[in-house]
Amino acid sequence: MSRRSNPRAGFSLLELVIVIVIIGIIAAIAIPRMSRGAAGAADSALSGNLAVLRNAIDLYAAEHTGAYPKLATISDQLTKYSDHAGATSDTKDADHPYGPYVRAIPPLPVGADKGKTSFVGAYTAGNGWVYDEVNGTVTANCADTEVDATNKKYNAY
Numbered sequence: 001m002s003r004r005s006n007p008r009a010g011f012s013l014l015e016l017v018i019v020i021v022i023i024g025i026i027a028a029i030a031i032p033r034m035s036r037g038a039a040g041a042a043d044s045a046l047s048g049n050l051a052v053l054r055n056a057i058d059l060y061a062a063e064h065t066g067a068y069p070k071l072a073t074i075s076d077q078l079t080k081y082s083d084h085a086g087a088t089s090d091t092k093d094a095d096h097p098y099g100p101y102v103r104a105i106p107p108l109p110v111g112a113d114k115g116k117t118s119f120v121g122a123y124t125a126g127n128g129w130v131y132d133e134v135n136g137t138v139t140a141n142c143a144d145t146e147v148d149a150t151n152k153k154y155n156a157y
Contacts, residue, residue, distance in 0.1 A: 056101035
């Protein structure tokens with residue numbers, strides 16, 4: 001018994017419907033998981049950026065006899081060379097042997113001011129980081145209403 005091959009044979013309508021239903025089920029499971037992953041990535045980026053800034057501030061203080069960078073000049077003091085008093089220079093020389101502590105100030109990865117890199121002394125919209133020059137602490141410049149998936153405030157990280 002020989003089988004005739006039909007060059008016009010294809011998938012039946014029932015087979016196509018079954019495949020579409022299976023793809024729909026997979027999408028219904030995968031899409032929510034992927035969207036939660038993106039939010040978690042931003043939260044992790046915030047933790048990482050804060051760790052980088054805090055380590056840089058601590059290293060600056062260690063090399064400057066416990067003095068923290070000044071709010072008005074923190075970006076330069078962390079990204080350029082500095083002398084013992086904290087004056088900065090673009091190039092390393094005998095007078096400016098310390099630093100730089102970071103290549104660039106990391107941007108705020110979450111909240112309404114996402115992408116900002118500036119420092120302020122207290123929460124002010126339009127800035128990236130809140131910095132206290134007295135004790136060297138840095139936090140995210142986010143309103144109390146901006147929280148992660150577990151309802152932890154971004155400004156409390």
